[in-house]
Amino acid sequence: MSGTVIAPWLAVPDAGLAAEFYAAALGATELYRLDGDDGSLVIAQFDAGGAPFWIQADPASSPPAPGRSPVRMVLTVDDPDRWFDRAVEAGATPVAGIHEEHGWRTGRVHDPFGHDWEFSRPTA
Numbered sequence: 001m002s003g004t005v006i007a008p009w010l011a012v013p014d015a016g017l018a019a020e021f022y023a024a025a026l027g028a029t030e031l032y033r034l035d036g037d038d039g040s041l042v043i044a045q046f047d048a049g050g051a052p053f054w055i056q057a058d059p060a061s062s063p064p065a066p067g068r069s070p071v072r073m074v075l076t077v078d079d080p081d082r083w084f085d086r087a088v089e090a091g092a093t094p095v096a097g098i099h100e101e102h103g104w105r106t107g108r109v110h111d112p113f114g115h116d117w118e119f120s121r122p123t124a
Helices: 015-026 080-089
Strands: 009-012 029-035 041-048 051-057 072-076 093-101 104-110 116-122
Touching (some): 009 015, 015 041, 080 104, 093 116
Parallel strands (some): 009 051
Antiparallel strands (some): 029 041
16 A cells, blocks of 8 residues: 555454444444454454555443434545445435435445544545
């Protein structure tokens, strides 16, 4: 990898379930994995269409209400409709359906672990 990349690090109550969800919802590929002594997932790095992010098991984390997360992941993708539909199919809750506004085609979902994901592309 070259250049600088900012990769979100998400605390989730159950990293194993989160890993399964992000693979299904985002088509994410696991790049790195650290398991605990009991074999459960502790930390993992993923790639979702070229966008890296991390998850860490944190049983004390609890998801806020949909649309109230202090952090939103924005993925700029070629086909936001496909990404949005796949995430909802995998169990995400729609927050803002796919629409065009301010020069963007965009939609947002809330995942089961308390994080919001926006799938967008510029329309111009």
